[in-house]
Amino acid sequence: MGGGARAVNPQTTAERLGHNRFVLDEAESHIEIDQEVCRRTGTGKRLVAVCPAGVYSELEDGTILAEYAACLECGTCLAVASPGALRWHYPRGGFGVGFREG
Amino acid sequence: MTEQAAGEPDFDVIVVGAGPAGSVTATLLARQGLSVVLVERGDTPGAKNLSGGVLYGRVLDEVFPGFVDQAPVERRITRHVTTFLTADSSVAIDYAGGPLAAPVNAVTVLRARFDPWLAERAEEAGAFLMPGVRVDSLLTEPGPGASPRVVGVRAGDDELRARVVVAADGVNSFLARSIGLRPKPPEHHLAVGVKAVVGLPRRVIEDRFGVTGDEGAAHAIVGDCTLGIGGGAFLYTNTESLSIGVVLRLDDLVRSGRTAVEVFEHCLAHPGLAPYLRDGEVLEYGSHLVAEGGLGMVGQVVGDGLVVVGEAAGLTINSGLTVRGMDLAIGSAVAAARGVGEAVAAGDTSATGLAAYRRHLDESFVMQDLRTYAKAPAFLERGRMYGAYGELAAGLFHDVFSLDGSPRRHLAATAWRAVRRSPVTIGQLMSDGWAGVRAL
Numbered sequence: 001m002g003g004g005a006r007a008v009n010p011q012t013t014a015e016r017l018g019h020n021r022f023v024l025d026e027a028e029s030h031i032e033i034d035q036e037v038c039r040r041t042g043t044g045k046r047l048v049a050v051c052p053a054g055v056y057s058e059l060e061d062g063t064i065l066a067e068y069a070a071c072l073e074c075g076t077c078l079a080v081a082s083p084g085a086l087r088w089h090y091p092r093g094g095f096g097v098g099f100r101e102g
Numbered sequence: 103m104t105e106q107a108a109g110e111p112d113f114d115v116i117v118v119g120a121g122p123a124g125s126v127t128a129t130l131l132a133r134q135g136l137s138v139v140l141v142e143r144g145d146t147p148g149a150k151n152l153s154g155g156v157l158y159g160r161v162l163d164e165v166f167p168g169f170v171d172q173a174p175v176e177r178r179i180t181r182h183v184t185t186f187l188t189a190d191s192s193v194a195i196d197y198a199g200g201p202l203a204a205p206v207n208a209v210t211v212l213r214a215r216f217d218p219w220l221a222e223r224a225e226e227a228g229a230f231l232m233p234g235v236r237v238d239s240l241l242t243e244p245g246p247g248a249s250p251r252v253v254g255v256r257a258g259d260d261e262l263r264a265r266v267v268v269a270a271d272g273v274n275s276f277l278a279r280s281i282g283l284r285p286k287p288p289e290h291h292l293a294v295g296v297k298a299v300v301g302l303p304r305r306v307i308e309d310r311f312g313v314t315g316d317e318g319a320a321h322a323i324v325g326d327c328t329l330g331i332g333g334g335a336f337l338y339t340n341t342e343s344l345s346i347g348v349v350l351r352l353d354d355l356v357r358s359g360r361t362a363v364e365v366f367e368h369c370l371a372h373p374g375l376a377p378y379l380r381d382g383e384v385l386e387y388g389s390h391l392v393a394e395g396g397l398g399m400v401g402q403v404v405g406d407g408l409v410v411v412g413e414a415a416g417l418t419i420n421s422g423l424t425v426r427g428m429d430l431a432i433g434s435a436v437a438a439a440r441g442v443g444e445a446v447a448a449g450d451t452s453a454t455g456l457a458a459y460r461r462h463l464d465e466s467f468v469m470q471d472l473r474t475y476a477k478a479p480a481f482l483e484r485g486r487m488y489g490a491y492g493e494l495a496a497g498l499f500h501d502v503f504s505l506d507g508s509p510r511r512h513l514a515a516t517a518w519r520a521v522r523r524s525p526v527t528i529g530q531l532m533s534d535g536w537a538g539v540r541a542l
């Protein structure tokens with residue numbers, strides 16, 4: 001079988017997300033992290049690993065950042081978070097990702 | 103408002119969530135003449151929803167006869183291909199045939215197009231659709247039972263009251279969880295689905311997948327496409343696009359030390375899949391959780407003033423090769439509409455009155471199929487399913503097809519040779535084979 005170059009374009013998560021429609025809620029983030037609990041429970045690394053949108057990143061000092069604008073609203077991060085490490089809810093009605101295909 | 107006026111219900115029923123479960127429940131309750139409001143957080147129904155896309159249509163056809171000719175469906179599946187992948191080879195079982203086409207057994211759908219059609223049917227039946235509204239919490243009062251009695255919902259500053267609330271809010275099931283009716287599922291009962299819709303011209307799709315007209319193919323793939331993580335991949339044909347994605351069991355993904363993005367990109371580039379996708383353009387990228395617990399995840403579906411339908415009630419079947427949730431969501435909607443209708447008519451919408459829903463659900467194909475597949479989740483947790491068997495199948499076919507000049511052996515002998523060289527032991531093979539026969 002032939003391998004080689006990637007079959008579909010674009011190839012990075014950020015570029016793929018660029019094709020989606022998002023309505024950004026400028027007023028409030030639907031993701032809140034408790035850095036202390038995150039660090040103590042190792043939740044941060046799990047968030048970075050499971051999020052398909054690359055919303056989470058870890059700074060050198062272990063602080064976890066959340067780029068909530070790119071969220072696909074799956075809830076996977078909440079499912080792997082230790083109790084108290086993450087507050088996550090759906091964005092307010094009408095905001096967030098808006099699938100055109102689905 | 104006076105105390106009394108505040109307590110009066112605004113509607114007979116509030117349905118939260120305009121996915122298949124919610125829209126069908128709302129349709130059937132409105133057809134009974136009840137006043138129904140259907141609340142959806144997306145600015146249009148379907149805007150938040152994503153699935154692999156193969157809808158087994160029989161039950162929906164009972165609600166909307168002939169829906170395949172009216173609804174925005176993509177292709178009629180006439181070809182089911184099951185592929186076992188290793189890093190550099192693939193073995194496929196291709197089931198194609200007329201019996202799949204007439205009557206239509208399964209169709210592909212894209213939810214952002216399909217769900218609005220379903221919600222329109224609910225409106226047509228008389229339900230009142232409220233899109234762009236997120237329900238924040240359930241309105242409750244102290245009830246007769248251990249958990250509170252649900253009397254309505256709160257959305258922002260607004261309160262809506264009803265005799266019954268139907269939680270059709272999908273896999274995260276926040277509403278039922280908020281009153282302790284359902285627990286947060288453990289990680290091995292959830293999988294994350296990561297999907298892209300890849301645009302390709304019609305003709306290219308038909309040539310690559312061996313279909314014509316409105317026929318379509320559904321490929322289920324296990325093995326190296328998920329780098330051995332429990333789950334699998336799917337590749338389904340739409341009219342002018344492909345749905346490609348991976349479903350990864352959360353406990354296994356976390357344990358693997360890999361990222362979901364890494365596994366998805368590995369799958370897209372896999373030599374066993376890349377030829378189907380070549381030159382495609384990603385039109386959209388999305389993700390969604392899937393309930394994987396099967397029968398063991400169903401639990402409580404009725405409370406005082408509340409019923410839980412669809413994936414919010416954990417109603418999915420993952421047989422390893424197919425994910426079914428939409429048809430079960432619709433099946434539960436049919437049972438809920440009957441049960442809620444009876445409870446409202448009898449004037450008893452307590453958990454006791456609403457238990458009629460549970461009885462109808464238990465008698466329906468939904469619970470029968472869940473019972474049939476009850477052992478599937480535990481069987482699929484056997485890690486060998488996702489790596490070693492691909493190698494076994496590839497080894498067998500290598501021996502059959504590579505004519506290297508050595509004398510041909512009988513197939514059975516060839517098969518044993520492949521087993522001995524594969525990472526699977528004969529004991530494991532027999533144990534998995536037997537467990538698989540009983541589970542699937």
Ligand SMILES: Cc1cc2nc3c(=O)[nH]c(=O)nc-3n(C[C@H](O)[C@H](O)[C@H](O)COP(=O)(O)OP(=O)(O)OC[C@H]3O[C@@H](n4cnc5c(N)ncnc54)[C@H](O)[C@@H]3O)c2cc1C
Pocket residue numbers: 090118119120121122123124141142143144147148150151152153154155156157158235236237238270271272273294295296297347348349389390391392411412413414417418425426427428429431
């Ligand atoms: C990757 C993947 C592949 C799949 N493949 C298949 C397949 O091929 N075939 C199949 O049959 N099934 C498949 N499924 C499963 C299927 O998608 C689900 O089981 C099905 O969508 C469940 O329907 P539902 O109506 O219960 O929930 P959903 O379709 O999730 O609908 C829930 C609705 O509630 C709304 N909502 C949620 N919370 C609120 C709130 N607080 N306020 C207002 N609205 C709210 C949501 O916006 C949504 O519209 C797949 C799932 C995934 C993730």
Ligand code: SF4
Pocket residue numbers: 050051052053054055056070071072073074075076077078389
């Ligand atoms: S909900 Fe999904 S997409 Fe959004 S941050 Fe969590 S894991 Fe990432």
